[in-house]
Amino acid sequence: MGDGQRPVRLRPPVHTLDARAVGYWRTLLLLMTVVPVAVLGLLGALIAPARWWLLGPAAAVAAVGLGCALLLPPWWFRTHRWEVTEEAVYVSTGALWRQWRIAPMSRIQTVDTVRGPLERAFRLSTVTVTTASARGALRIEGLDHEVAAELAERLTRITHQTPGDAT
Amino acid sequence: MTPEDGPPLHGPDDEGPDDEGPWLRIDRRAMAVAALTAAGLAVGAGVPVLLGITGGALGSAPLWQLLLLPLGAVLLAAGGAGLEYLRWSRTRYRVGARRAELHTGLLLLKRRSLARERIRSVDLTAPPLLRVFGLVKVRIGTGEQLEGGESTLQLHPVSRAEGERLRRLLLDRSGPRTDADADRDGELARLDGRWIRYAPLSFGTLVLAAAAAGGPLQISEWFGAQGALIDWVGDRFRSTAIVWTVLALLVLATAAGTVGALGLWVELWWGYRLTREPGGTLRVRRGLFTTRSLTIEERRLRGVDLVEPLGARLSGAARIDAVATGLRRDSEKNGDGNTLLPVAPKAVADALAAAVLRTPESPTGAPLVRHPRAALGRRLRRALAAALLPLAVLAALAWVFGPPFTGLAVVTALVLLPVAALLARDAYRSLGHALSGGYLVTRSGTLRRSTVALQRSGVIGWTVRQSLFQRRAGLLTLTATTAAGAGGYDIHDADRDEGLAFAATAVPGLLEPFLIPGPPEDTADHPGP
Incomplete structure (x- = not known):
């Protein structure tokens, strides 16, 4: 290894998430904004002396939340990608803090599919792939639920064919 | 118990056909250990409580209060031994050709069985009380990290010889051996007494020093004598400047911490091999x-x-x-x-x-x-940011309250900033x-x-x-x-x-x-x- 390194980079994984993930994230962010804004707004309406001290932050939180809900999901949609080859599962996440995770097929221990209530409303699923490492789990959030079920089934089949105890 | 499939195997080192080794009990002396532990707990918890009730003067307490202590200890000891008898009578284990099994539980019968080929560790621990009785605690693990429960068998306690037998039996996969073979592969390291010089250099010394300072205060509080203790210490230093008093106390605490660290090292590493x-x-x-x-x-x-x-x-x-x-x-x-x-x-x-x-x-x-120089920049920025936080607080105080804080802020800045820079540089070089x-x-x-x-x-x-x-x-x-x-x-x-x-x-x-x-x-x- 010398100084004359060829520039290399990680290529983005092949698949994007389901397009409905943008709506799902947007709803999630809006819900996370609505709760504190509602509490602050209600208190502001009831407690007259501190009204502006409460409504001010409420407006600020609402503005930030709306901005995030508008801008972040499309950005996330571009950076959250996944790919499954014969040898490995490859996932990229994050926007400001990018993360690329790779787990070889032979080391996969369990494959879980989870659907929360909001995800169900958008017909989305999260697939979690765990390895023997305490820090090695891969999450693919926001897959169409049929794609997710297919993927989980395929991963389970491949990992069953692989010998060894995956440590 | 799950029935094993396939014909029973007769290995060279098993005690019979597959999974039909004899059921064994944990050691009977468990009851004595439990009784002593319970009595010890009663005395340990009872003495401070009694001192609290009587206000630190044991002699002045009525006789019936003093009798409470041994009485409670005896009752607890009997209770502990009784419970332990139940546990002892309901606990059995066996090691077959393929599985190690443990049945236990007071109300709910728990059965746990480990496949022998999956067993990865057998740890023997003997706290002082068990050692007095010649007993050990055995922990058999498969090394799997299962959610919501560990896959370990714990035998608490068995005799030392039985523990050694289990350890050899479960971990030696090269067939039966005699004791003479046991250490054939040799010793890789043995304790060197001179290593004790590194013991006081650990961060544990600081913790122990703090404990040395805090401990007497806590105990004197039980006796209601905390104020007296502080006065007494104050008296020793009556003619000394406050700076020297603080320094002397710091030296004393450090010395106590050092002694503690040395003692701890001896307890942890004595006989290391x-x-x-x-x-x-x-x-x-x-x-x-x-x-x-x-x-x-x-x-x-x-x-x-x-x-x-x-x-x-x-x-x-x-x-x-x-x-x-x-x-x-x-x-x-x-x-x-x-x-x-x-x-x-x-x-x-x-x-x-x-x-x-x-x-x-x-x-x-x-x-x-x-790593590239840019990594140094990240470390410097992070270290300085961490140092600037207390400085900002002090600067704000100095701005509001003036002189005493101004000096303090300047001194802190002179100490903290170079230390932060040095640590960052060292982190980069590492x-x-x-x-x-x-x-x-x-x-x-x-x-x-x-x-x-x-x-x-x-x-x-x-x-x-x-x-x-x-x-x-x-x-x-x-x-x-x-x-x-x-x-x-x-x-x-x-x-x-x-x-x-x-x-x-x-x-x-x-x-x-x-x-x-x-x-x-x-x-x-x-x-x-």
């Missing part, structure tokens, strides 16, 4: 009052971690921890549960690491690739990574510098992280995930191109399919054409 035993296991034996025995199958050893706490590093010493799959989580928290060698001279540590890993040279001593034979080596840390040598075949995945700042500086952080130890080991702030190439080389075939040649991606959001 690291041996390699037949069947491919490493065994650590140590302890003065509580004897501990840790057995690690070499098959599940994924590397070693050469740890250099600041004090030890400055005096040229290091400790060796095992990086192995299935070591108990709690023992990692305690810090010394997976230690193979206490803090010893660096040369000794390197030699031992090589011996443990069966390599000619220790991979932890390999020359490392340094960074490095390399490949050494079959091992991946990564080093980081300043207060606790850690050089991990991880088997390349033990890497079960990569995580690559890059923040916005790292992207601009051309850095990235790599994490080699593994089933062993901490679950993943980081290579912080490596050069982007060199780091990715390194990861691809370290574990062939894993990262390569996802690497493409190309200039730094400024628009990281956009997928390739």
